[in-house]
Amino acid sequence: MTRRDERIRVAVVGTGGIATSSHLPAVQAHGDRVELVAAVDVDPSRVARFCELAGITAGYTDLDEMLAARQPDLVHVCTPPAEHVGQIEAVLSAGSWAWVEKPPCRTLAEFDRITAAEQASGAYASVVFQHRFGSAARHTAALLAAGELGRPLLAQCTTAWYRPPAYFAVPWRGSWASEGGGPTMGHGIHQMDLLLTLLGPWEEVTAIAGRLDRDVETEDVSLALVRFTNGALASITNSILSPREESYLRIDLSDATVELTHLYGYRNSHWTYTAAPGVADDRQRRWRLPEPDLPSSHTAQFSLLLAAMLAGVRPPASGASARRTLELVTALYQSALTGRSVRRAELVPQNPFYHALHGDTAGWAPARSTA
Numbered sequence: 001m002t003r004r005d006e007r008i009r010v011a012v013v014g015t016g017g018i019a020t021s022s023h024l025p026a027v028q029a030h031g032d033r034v035e036l037v038a039a040v041d042v043d044p045s046r047v048a049r050f051c052e053l054a055g056i057t058a059g060y061t062d063l064d065e066m067l068a069a070r071q072p073d074l075v076h077v078c079t080p081p082a083e084h085v086g087q088i089e090a091v092l093s094a095g096s097w098a099w100v101e102k103p104p105c106r107t108l109a110e111f112d113r114i115t116a117a118e119q120a121s122g123a124y125a126s127v128v129f130q131h132r133f134g135s136a137a138r139h140t141a142a143l144l145a146a147g148e149l150g151r152p153l154l155a156q157c158t159t160a161w162y163r164p165p166a167y168f169a170v171p172w173r174g175s176w177a178s179e180g181g182g183p184t185m186g187h188g189i190h191q192m193d194l195l196l197t198l199l200g201p202w203e204e205v206t207a208i209a210g211r212l213d214r215d216v217e218t219e220d221v222s223l224a225l226v227r228f229t230n231g232a233l234a235s236i237t238n239s240i241l242s243p244r245e246e247s248y249l250r251i252d253l254s255d256a257t258v259e260l261t262h263l264y265g266y267r268n269s270h271w272t273y274t275a276a277p278g279v280a281d282d283r284q285r286r287w288r289l290p291e292p293d294l295p296s297s298h299t300a301q302f303s304l305l306l307a308a309m310l311a312g313v314r315p316p317a318s319g320a321s322a323r324r325t326l327e328l329v330t331a332l333y334q335s336a337l338t339g340r341s342v343r344r345a346e347l348v349p350q351n352p353f354y355h356a357l358h359g360d361t362a363g364w365a366p367a368r369s370t371a
Helices: 017-028 046-056 063-070 080-093 108-121 136-144 165-168 189-200 281-285 298-311 320-338
Strands: 008-013 034-040 072-076 099-100 125-127 152-162 201-212 221-228 234-237 241-253 256-262 270-276
Touching: 008 017, 008 298, 017 034, 017 046, 017 072, 017 270, 034 046, 034 063, 034 165, 063 080, 072 080, 080 099, 080 108, 080 125, 099 298, 108 125, 108 320, 125 221, 136 189, 165 201, 189 234, 189 241, 189 320, 221 320
Parallel strands: 008 034, 008 072, 072 099, 099 125, 152 234
Antiparallel strands: 152 241, 201 221, 221 234, 241 256, 256 270
16 A cells, blocks of 8 residues: 555546546545556547546556556546446455445445455445535534434435436446446435435335336336334435436434535535524534535545545445445335335345346336326
């Protein structure tokens, strides 16, 4: 591992939109601690464009070749979901850490392969769950943990986005084999991860899902009811059919309502706290959002990942902390496709949904709604 007086050597695999729009700015924002040493993409012209934009010359079309030649400390994995598990295993086997875009993989079985690769190598794989790391979310999590807002009772978690039919012209989108799932897996996972960060472990999920309008194998909407270990109840909506896009989170507690309204990222101003009648003013003052205002972003999470690397400790959004979100996603699909409630304890290797989110290799083909 890099010494504290050296910059961390970073590489990027998959040089498409998310690498350019989010990962490269995160690296550049930490230029005093990070050196971008290589990029990998199966498309030579795409990796060449990325290298030109990033100001580097080491472009590769083969991950193993890059790992051997450049020996990075950290690899940003920005490829389609079906590629993740094998690439993460290769990165960890080479002794590098991985930072992987959501979803980290397609199934719990694949996630447990990543865990085994961590244990064999001593390196770690962290997931991009950046909504945990804005200043407002961290402040809210601390208030909840301290009981400052009272007992959690009821929550709403909405990812209402819009993706036109042309969005699915990209071959790997909308397929169980290549993407793993639909908006529940690929879009709503961010807001659901934030919900779990604030409310803690869940116990039971009851869900429905449908393919109402898009020509895909997977769902294009899902709805779920969740029972949490602390007794709170939550509703979850995931959609890519919503022309007025919104990401919304509301938690009603015995002493306050917390609300977050944003789209793809938030600042402090997107959060509000409403006190229950009778809550003292001096207590409400402790709820005030902190300064500075750190937006939810790849850059915010990257800073904590680098700190963990320098300390040689497990980074945030990895291991069991990341697996719990994929568990919720898995249970939601299982409930929607079987028509019954699913408890967390059921998510074991003997369960077919542990191995595929549609539960079998034949896939899911519900009748299109004609309403």
